[in-house]
Amino acid sequence: MSVSLFVAVFVVAYSGMLACCLGMERHWKKRASRLPTSWRRYCRPLGVLLLALAAYLAMQLWPLAMAWVAWLGLISLSGLGLLFLLPYAPRLALSLPVLAVVLLVIGAIWV
Numbered sequence: 001m002s003v004s005l006f007v008a009v010f011v012v013a014y015s016g017m018l019a020c021c022l023g024m025e026r027h028w029k030k031r032a033s034r035l036p037t038s039w040r041r042y043c044r045p046l047g048v049l050l051l052a053l054a055a056y057l058a059m060q061l062w063p064l065a066m067a068w069v070a071w072l073g074l075i076s077l078s079g080l081g082l083l084f085l086l087p088y089a090p091r092l093a094l095s096l097p098v099l100a101v102v103l104l105v106i107g108a109i110w111v
Contacts, residue, residue, distance in 0.1 A: 002061065011100040011101065012053050012054040012057060013054040014078035014096065015097040016048070016049075016078075017075065019044070020044060020047035020051075021047075021086070022043040023043035025040070031093075032094070054075070058071040058074070
């Protein structure tokens with residue numbers, strides 16, 4: 001099992017859940033009010049595409065039947081993490097996917 005691919009599946013699932021969350025008006029107003037409001041309408045489709053990408057990456061990592069179970073588990077885990085981060089550390093919740101992608105790229109280059 002590739003650890004970097006596992007982390008990539010989790011980061012993409014977290015990003016998809018975050019995009020779906022920001023697609024809701026109340027979360028957008030509280031968390032991303034400094035961004036243009038026209039971007040909000042793209043958040044839900046982007047979230048769905050990111051969750052589909054996470055499913056595809058999970059299928060690359062595990063056999064098909066196991067990939068669906070792992071994908072649902074990682075979506076649940078990332079949603080739980082987002083649930084705990086949004087009220088207490090909203091800036092961290094918004095910047096965590098960017099930081100994780102940077103760390104994944106550094107790890108891929110370094111290895």
